[in-house]
Structure formats: structure tokens, C-alpha cells
């Protein structure tokens with residue numbers, strides 16, 4: 001027992017101080033894109049042709065973060081002349097259209113629904129549904145329960161039953177096989193309820209775009225309140241979205 005206490009004292013507090021301080025992310029992390037509006041049409045077209053997701057709007061020089069896998073191909077082949085990815089992980093939106101961006105994103109807090117803040121500001125229970133995700137989005141939600149992120153300190157928890165949940169957090173491209181289970185989960189939740197789309201797969205189909213086996217966009221079957229882009233979204237992107245939208 002004494003050894004355990006000694007060990008805890010030696011380790012100290014491991015929890016980060018977000019949102020008071022932004023923790024550092026790895027250099028190779030790709031967050032919010034910064035777009036050079038002066039990039040030549042040729043360079044933009046080259047990037048668009050190389051993009052595996054058809055996520056680049058050539059005419060408006062914008063990137064659809066809902067489709068983007070943050071693979072970095074466009075940054076590499078344009079040598080940063082069209083786009084560079086910054087370390088900014090605060091990239092969620094409450095409107096699907098706002099994910100199509102030239103680097104500017106509306107402040108999430110301004111768009112958040114005040115009644116949700118009022119209702120869930122002190123306690124928010126989440127039910128996660130993996131609708132055929134590859135497990136990376138799910139893993140980066142899971143780590144929010146670890147001491148470093150400690151999601152529970154904000155009164156936010158993942159729960160086992162949809163009947164106990166305020167919000168459904170969906171990952172994966174919503175395969176035909178998972179669609180019924182997802183809709184049944186949504187129906188089992190009490191009102192008022194929130195729908196959160198996590199990851200490119202859920203928002204647009206992601207790398208499975210064009211497959212007849214999936215739903216291309218959760219917002220085509222459920223009213224999505226919060227879009228969290230990424231493949232997978234960084235845990236801090238998820239944390240920022242939850243805190244800004246609900247707290």
C-alpha cells in the first residue's frame with residue numbers, strides 16, 4: 001500500500017490542462033488546412049487530380065474536410081504552394097457546409113445550440129456506435145477516458161445503454177448491416193438527443209466513398225448536430241468539439 005502511494009506521489013498529476021492550455025501535438029500531425037488563394041490554377045488542379053477523395057474544389061480553391069483523409073498528398077506535391085496543414089486541432093463545425101473551407105472556420109461556440117448547452121452543460125452521457133469503423137476513430141475516442149484526457153472531469157461519460165444517453169457518437173461509414181442497429185439506437189434514446197458524426201467515414205463515406213455498401217453521409221439519415229472531421233480525428237479535436245458545443 002505504501003509503495004502504491006509512493007508511486008502515485010512520484011508520478012504526480014498526468015492530466016493535461018486543456019482547455020486552459022493547449023497541449024503540444026506531434027510535428028507530423030495534420031490539422032486545419034491553410035490554403036494559399038494565390039496558388040496557380042495548374043497547381044490546384046494537380047492537387048485535385050492526385051486527391052484520393054475528390055476533396056478539392058478547384059474553382060473555389062477549397063478543401064472539403066468532411067471528405068479529406070488528411071493524407072498530406074496535396075501538401076507534398078504542391079510543396080506547400082497550395083495547402084499546408086497546421087497543428088490546429090480545433091476543426092469541428094456544427095454545419096456540414098462549413099467543413100468545405102479555405103482555412104477559415106466559424107467559431108463553433110457561436111453556432112452551438114444554446115439549449116443543448118443549458119441542458120447538458122453539467123452532465124453529458126454519450127453512447128458510441130461503431131457503424132463499421134476501422135477502429136481508429138473508436139480508439140481515439142477511447143483514449144479520452146485515460147488519465148491524460150480524463151473526459152469524466154468535465155461531467156462527460158460514455159454509457160452502455162442508449163436509454164441513458166443524451167448523444168449518439170457515430171463512427172464508421174454506416175454500412176448497410178449497421179444502419180438498422182444505428183437507427184434503433186437513435187430511436188431508443190430519450191428526447192432531446194444529439195447526433196455527433198466523428199470522422200471522415202461518418203461524415204461523407206471517407207475512403208469507402210462510392211461503395212454501395214455504405215451511407216454517404218450520416219446527415220442523409222439522421223439530423224447531425226456536430227461534425228468532427230479527421231481520419232481519425234485527434235482526441236483533442238473530439239475534446240474541443242464536446243467542450244465547445246456543450247459546455
Ligand code: SF4
Pocket residue numbers: 050051052053054055056063067068069070071072073074075
Ligand atoms: S490531404 Fe485531403 S485534400 Fe489533400 S490529397 Fe489528401 S485527402 Fe485530398
Ligand code: SF4
Pocket residue numbers: 132133134135136137138171172173198199200201202206207230231232233
Ligand atoms: S474515418 Fe478513417 S480512422 Fe475513422 S473509421 Fe474511417 S477510415 Fe477509420
